[in-house]
Amino acid sequence: VTLFISHTACLDHDVPKGFAENPDRLLAIANALSGDEFDALDQEDAPLLPVDMAVNVHSSDYLDYLEHARPREGMVQIAPDVMMSPGTWEAVLRSMGGAVYAVDAVLNQRARNAFCATRPPGHHAETAQAMGFCFINNVAVAARHAQSAHGLERVAIVDFDVHHGNGTQEIFWSDPSVMYASTHQMPCYPGTGAASETGAGNIFNEPLEPGSDGEALRLAFEEGIIPALNEFRPELIILSAGFDAHWRDPLADLRWTEEDFEWITRQLMAVANDHCNGRLISVLEGGYDLEALGSSVAMHVRTLMAE
Ligand SMILES: [Zn+2]
Numbered sequence: 031v032t033l034f035i036s037h038t039a040c041l042d043h044d045v046p047k048g049f050a051e052n053p054d055r056l057l058a059i060a061n062a063l064s065g066d067e068f069d070a071l072d073q074e075d076a077p078l079l080p081v082d083m084a085v086n087v088h089s090s091d092y093l094d095y096l097e098h099a100r101p102r103e104g105m106v107q108i109a110p111d112v113m114m115s116p117g118t119w120e121a122v123l124r125s126m127g128g129a130v131y132a133v134d135a136v137l138n139q140r141a142r143n144a145f146c147a148t149r150p151p152g153h154h155a156e157t158a159q160a161m162g163f164c165f166i167n168n169v170a171v172a173a174r175h176a177q178s179a180h181g182l183e184r185v186a187i188v189d190f191d192v193h194h195g196n197g198t199q200e201i202f203w204s205d206p207s208v209m210y211a212s213t214h215q216m217p218c219y220p221g222t223g224a225a226s227e228t229g230a231g232n233i234f235n236e237p238l239e240p241g242s243d244g245e246a247l248r249l250a251f252e253e254g255i256i257p258a259l260n261e262f263r264p265e266l267i268i269l270s271a272g273f274d275a276h277w278r279d280p281l282a283d284l285r286w287t288e289e290d291f292e293w294i295t296r297q298l299m300a301v302a303n304d305h306c307n308g309r310l311i312s313v314l315e316g317g318y319d320l321e322a323l324g325s326s327v328a329m330h331v332r333t334l335m336a337e
Contacts, residue, residue: 032335033135033144035128037076040217042117044105049113050281050318051149051163059147059314062324070335072141076128076148078120083130084166086174087201092158096122096165109160118150122165125150129172129268132311137180137266138164143299143310143334145271147327151315153195153270154220161197162220169268169313171199173208176266183207184263188255189214190294191272191315192282194223194235198270203229209262211255213247214297215240215275215282234258243285244293247275251297259301267302267310273317273326280316288329295333310334 036039039322050277063071081093092096099108100119107113125148132144152169154162173185187202189195199222202208209232214223214238223235259267271293275284312334317323 031070031072031141031169033132033141033306034071034073034078034147034331035132035144035197036060036147037124037128039117039124039269040076042122042287043121043150044115044117045113046105051151051316053149054320055317055323056147056149058320058324059327062328067332069287071331074131076124076146077131078123079127079130081123083175084126085172086178087157087167087170088155089158096160111162111314112160112165116131118165122150124148125152125168126166127169128197129168129311129313130175132313133172133176133180133266136311137176138308142308144312145331145334146311146313148314151272152313153189153191153198153315154193156200162193164197167197167201169270170198172268172311172313177207182265184209184262184264185266185268186211186259186262187268187270188212188259188298189270189272189315190275192275192279192284193219193272193316195270196220196222198224199227199229200235202232206230206232208232209258209264210234211258212236213250213255215284218282220331223244238284240283241285244287247290248293251294256297256301259305263305265309266305268297269310269312271312271330272315273323276317276319276322276326278319278322281316288326291326292333296329297310299334
């Protein structure tokens with residue numbers, strides 16, 4: 031079974047009018063998954079977990095700062111493109127909680143795979159720095175949880191968001207027990223992600239030229255990321271699933287289609303089948319054109335549900 035994890039509290043992370051990362055994104059996803067074909071999804075609420083779950087990833091000073099930065103009303107800016115409203119903190123904890131819950135469900139064999147439709151996203155958040163719409167690095171917390179609570183030795187994070195996951199790379203830079211692989215547009219925000227950035231031999235960056243399409247992406251996976259995954263032999267695959275490489279997306283300039291997201295999903299499911307009984311969790315990152323986000327997530331989830 032495929033788990034679909036979300037929570038209405040993730041709608042209460044308010045942002046200024048016109049902000050790209052807004053609550054309408056989750057409504058577009060819910061709408062796109064409202065058809066009968068998604069009835070078989072096991073829909074569950076993302077739990078509210080204590081912030082301590084993130085201490086293996088973020089500094090306690092940073093977590094303390096975030097927790098106390100939340101305003102009683104209005105909004106405060108805590109970093110460029112990172113705004114906090116009264117509802118933000120619960121949304122942050124539930125985004126983290128959803129990813130952790132997905133790990134538990136998949137490793138306890140209650141579900142084969144899982145998709146977390148939560149916000150705020152996480153892959154730009156570094157050890158002690160909020161950045162680019164992100165507060166807590168959800169996939170990083172999930173990977174550490176898989177290791178500390180379930181004893182896994184090798185976890186792979188694959189990030190197909192159009193932006194490089196600088197935070198995830200920074201967090202695992204010198205940790206060979208976690209592999210981080212990313213396709214992303216370059217040059218683009220946040221500026222990291224050159225192929226020469228390899229960490230402890232566990233970082234695999236596949237920068238893509240602006241304007242490039244599914245052909246370049248297939249090459250990056252077939253010649254770079256998939257062979258690296260096969261060599262690493264992950265016991266769990268975690269996806270930083272951003273859908274902003276879609277041709278319609280306003281924040282970047284790649285030319286991917288729904289079929290490209292389907293292809294990536296199939297490839298990574300095949301790797302998961304080969305190495306870890308199909309165990310895969312997918313966590314929403316970016317995707318800012320509402321129509322493209324809905325149709326791309328529907329394709330991704332439809333593929334995850336197929337046996
Ligand atoms: Zn992005």
